[in-house]
Amino acid sequence: MTRPSQAAHADDHHAALHAGFRWQVPPDFGIAEACCGRWARSTPDAVAIRYETEDGQVRPLRYAELQREADRLSRALRRLGVQAGDRVAIVMPQRPETAIAHVAVYQLGAIAMPLTQLFGPEALAYRLQHGEARLAIVDESAVDALLAARADCAALTQVIAVGAAAGRGDLDWTQALGQAGDGPFDPAPVQADDAAVLIYTSGTTGPPKGALIPHRALIGNLSGFVCSQNWFGTDPATGRRPAGAAPVVFWSPADWAWTGGLMDALLPTLYFGHTIVAVQGRFDPVKAFALMARHRVTHSFLFPTALKAMMKAVPDTAGLPPLALEAIMSAGEAVGDAVFAYCEQQLGVTVNEMFGQTEINYLVGNCAMNGRRGAGAGWPARPGSMGRAYPGHRIAVIDDAGRVCPPGVPGDVALHRRDVHGDPDPIFFLGYWKNEAATRAKFTGDPADSWCRTGDTATMDADGYLWYQGRSDDVFKAAGYRIGPGEIENCLVKHPAVANAAVVPKPDAARGAVVKAYVVLAPGHVGDAALVDALQQHVRGRLAPYEYPKEIEFIDALPMTTTGKVQRRVLRLQEEARARAAAAAGG
Structure with a gap:
């Protein structure tokens, strides 16, 4: 799909940021x-971690204590x-x-x-x-x-x-x-x-x-982290926290055992000498509002699945304690314009979508600066877009042969070894442990001048914004049409009866595959034939005719990784197994 270029925006500083940014490692x-170490010496009494236990007790750990x-x-x-x-x-x-x-x-x-x-x-x-x-x-x-x-x-x-x-x-x-x-x-x-x-x-x-x-990969993360957190509490012009502003406090439910929790939350917060809130217990979409208000959280990373749960649990935040939020980054799945609108209207923050992966993290995203016009940094977010390359990262959409795709043509999102200035990008991983073949397969081109493939399919528009279609192996063809599950899932979630959804191909003898949706219902709704028809009409009236789900199955919970990503592969394999069993029974 080709998306039209938009006129230059007064608050679009993307090109200037790239031109002026140089890596220093x-x-x-x-x-x-x-x-x-450096904070334990310079600001020993500053709180590094504020730990809240399940019974509500809060214990601070200061930088000097962390070092000791x-x-x-x-x-x-x-x-x-x-x-x-x-x-x-x-x-x-x-x-x-x-x-x-x-x-x-x-x-x-x-x-x-x-x-x-x-x-x-x-x-x-x-x-x-x-x-x-x-x-x-x-x-x-x-x-x-x-x-x-x-x-x-x-x-x-x-x-x-x-x-x-x-x-x-x-x-x-x-x-x-x-x-x-x-x-x-x-x-x-x-x-x-x-x-x-x-x-x-x-x-x-x-x-x-x-x-x-x-x-060095932590340094490679920082340009994206700062942009996705709307300059992480500092004034872009001075590099300092505005006088009288509340202290910077970060919170994310992301597990610190994963890249999202470790490299997108814990370590960058400590790198800047600020406070991160650690919470014992499982994420609760209702309690999340009170937690952010109680700790005066200014910056956060919330998975799209978490934001969807919050949106369905508390569709109207009027009457809740006021929040101090200045930025929300979201990653792991496509955010979609429904969640995007909720964050703006109910949380008072333009969510900054981010895209990256374990091997090469914090590559693409937004820096909306939360409405701070003329701030001298950032670029406008476009609802539904993954955003643009963060400063220091040279991003393209490439085809199977490693050629850069024209605007609007889908391909593999890839990162070049060198930035726009020709300098080495420090964000790259060293390789896969005990798997040189997989490491080599990750790259296309000469080792010193190569593209690293992410395995995620997207299109790039004329302004450099990326539009996610799904994991390369999640994109499929149905009746000759190329189907990206993300757009259909986002459309389904806009219906009040849908808490979450996953779209996969169902094998079909005549058409190769048909679009099937697995739907998790929002509280108070019943999955019956009438709702199936309503959801099909809901999608049919908003997307292309070939994109509406021909079949809908209601499910208690989607298979998820522990990082909050939907495992469509599990559902796809289930559909293939069912098709084989049906063929065997019919034969």
Whole structure:
């Protein structure tokens, strides 16, 4: 689909930002020093983490305390034999010990291996084995699964138990830190190109792969982070927080074990010396409003699935405590114009959509500056668009041969090794752990002058805005038409009866495939034939005739990754299995 170019906007500074931006990566850049050490010295009493437990208690962790505890843990890990390059699994949710563990591992020169507490024994065993983790740090949320997986993990020689898991590991957290003693820790020398994190992909399209992330990738994230957070509380002209403004406070329900929680929330917030709120317990769409008001949250990252849940649970926010929000970034799925409008009308914020992935994060998005006209930064958001390339990133839509597609022609979203100035882009991962073939397949062209494919399909308009169509393997053909599921799903969610939806192809002998929608109902609605007809007419009246779902199945919950992405692949394989069974029964 070709989208018309729009006239130049007075608040469109995109071209100027790219022209004036140059990467600055110190050769000895290290995450621990950048996110903790320097603040522990310059602003020791500033709050790094504000931790709220399920019973409502709030405990602050200041930067000086974060550094002191990280130094103790680094000494403890060194006594246990952890060396530079060793993998240390961190299997904990949002809590102070998680951040302490990350800083401690980085300043040892070791590699943090974050793993979500939602993994069962089999998922943990695969990653611990594959990553050859030397030591694991785990709390009560995952200790059962970890101990069940441990028998299959020969390299895992030590388990440190945290919190209510005390007594179930080889060593307790408090015991380990108590034995380590006080005093500053002499960090191991690290280089910007050294590995810092081994983080596994969410596995939406196959077995998870371990992406090895260097220290410098955090710098590569920062231009996108700042833009998506509307300059993260500073005045673009001065680089300072406006006088009298409330302190910057960040919150996201994103799990710190994933790129979205670690690289889009925890680490960049600490890099700028601000406060991040950590919350114990599951995300609740109703309680989220009170939480943001209670902590005076100014900046947030909320998945589209979370925003959809909030929109359906609280369609009208009138009467709720006022919010202090200055920016919301959203990523993981297409936001869609329904959620976009809700954020503007009910939350008072123009949501900044962002696109990236584990291997190359924070590539494309918006910087709407929340209505601050003439702010000297940012560019206007277009509802339904992924946005434009963030400063420092050279983005294109390319075809199978690696050629740049014309405006409006769908292709694979790709990032070039070098920015518009010809400088190396620091955001790139080092490669897939123990999988050189997959690393090579990720790139097109000469290694020093290549495109890195994301595996996501989109079109780019004449102004550089990208329009998401879906994962390359989620896009399908029905009756000869190319179908991107995102537009249909967004249309369905606009209906009051729909809480969420996923669109996949259903095999069809005559047409190859037909459009099928799996729908999660909003509270108070019944999935019957009348609603099926209403939803079909709802889509038919808004999109192309070939896009309306020929079949709708109501489902209690969509299959999701732990990062909040819909696993359409699971539903697609289910449809294929059903088709084979029906053919066998008919034959």
